[in-house]
Amino acid sequence: METSGASTVRVVRPGDGGIVQMPGFSAVFKLYSRDNGGEVAIVEHPFEVGAITAAHRHTREDEHSIVLEGEIGFRSDADEVVLGPGGYITKPRGQMHAMWNAGSVPGRIIEIITPGGFENYFRELGELLTAGVQDAAVGPQLHESPEFSELARKYGLTYGVPDWFDDVVSRYGLRPPTH
Template identity: 60%
Template sequence: MVFKLFSHETGGAVSIVEHPFAVGALVAPHLHTREDEYSIVTEGEIGFRSGDREVVLGAGGYITKPRGELHTMWNAGKTPARMIEVIAPGGFEGFFHDLSDLMAGSPPAEGEMARLAAEYGLEFATPDWLPDLIARYGLTPPPGRA
């Protein structure tokens, strides 16, 4: 990922991160308790499920993912994809930075991912619709899900 704008540069108002999506990539379903997200696809096709809404967007498409709403994203195409994520209020970009540190080298110790998620008000879930989504798009399941 590429950090485009840090919350300390905006007085905490927003942060902006660019995410690449390899073919078959799927972000584990989760919800945010502290921030809203706004995703803008810049390349390829990215699928989104947020609450009961499911959509596949191409370059220029966008979606809102309000705090408290379970959501996931995946590469819905046959080529790599990218999106810009606007996060408001800012601060959640720290999760991505800390996650990179946690995943560097050996696998994280048991409970470390849960600790990090709790620190940032992030909650993971395994909804009943996940296996169907994985099958329809030929996705790689997140560890411990599906």
């Protein structure tokens, strides 16, 4: 029988996984692409109340999100939706998107990233934050930091402030990412 790149069973128990803390939004590593031939990575993202990610565009991977707790808003180009526990969404590569906690309690999603590899971006971003490169390095104007710009380039990621961003922040009473 032929396998798809995974050579051993991988088990991650509840509460396990390395974590990178970012302002309002964290990354908990559940499945690394290095363990399955680069096919997929799975990252859990807890969202604080009022948190929104900076709007960004992936050029190499698609993201498939499953809401576990709370109400999470998603905007990908012109499409916007708020999903509760059990809701699924795909954010295709090439579209500018952001995610936010649209409710009044902490939220949590699982992000399935295909192909894998992008999970390493969060680890490297955490290293930049720990090193003190830009105080809140998840803001919409990160391109002002040469270290962050290089990291984004390395992972085929671009940041921007689309015309819908301020409206989403206002409608949901969010804390916009700082720079």
